[in-house]
Amino acid sequence: MAKTILAVDDSGSLRQMLVFTLKAAGYQVTEAVDGRDGLDKAKLKHFDLVLTDQNMPNMDGLTLIRSLRALPGYTRVPILMLTTESSDEMKNKGRTAGATGWLVKPFDPNRLTEVVRKVIG
């Protein structure tokens, strides 16, 4: 059975590119339009990986990560941040919040697929 990924980003075009890339690599992808939507969907269904943007309306990526880590089913689930933010300060905040990795946009489909395979197989 295909592994499931929750892709959280307020940009529709970015989500489309994520869906295209990850589906082509054999994963099932669910989209969420911001952190709050992502958290709601994660509570309803368990995902093998969460891929989230940082700067979003309603709930940002760091808050989403902290909220997910507080849920029993998500303490060990890999969470990758995919964002335009590239400063060491933000990366450290991500690591402290519980992110598994930090990917700076734009993503290359091959490299993204490699990373996803590395963390969830």
Place this chain on the structure above:
Amino acid sequence: MTIQDTEVRELGRLLTDVSAEGMSHLEEVQADLAQTRLLLAEAIERLSAGFNALHSAVAAQSDAALALQPGAGAADCAHLQAAGADIEQQLRTMVTALQFEDMTSQLIAHAARRISGLRSILADMVDGARELAAGDLAQMERLRATLATQSRELDGQLVRSVDQHRMESGDITLF
């Protein structure tokens, strides 16, 4: 050197006019940025739809070509495979390129917020300059202090989140 009352009033009127003109121009810039964002979103929506349609069409064409393959020669098969690999590479390049709309939109939003903040500063400047034009010299120092404080606050609220220089793909860090 002392400033004459008439000079203070003139200075106040000048500041009022400059601030009001500045606000008016910034309003135009704001409108242009909003329209730019709309057009960019429209362009990317159409490009994304075209991208998906193109991918589906190419996949269908590839399936049809594979169905014909038993009757084809080895050279034709190799040619088909090479063409398929080339299309896949072009699609991957497009996936990266289509993400630039997201970053551009964020930069436009950042610029729009700064302009909005600057308009707010100029609006306060208009109010203060009117009092200066009425002959209140003490208003000069208050205006200077207000301008400095508001500029600092605006800078503090606006942290640029897009600073990409590598266009092929960004850094990856696994913790």
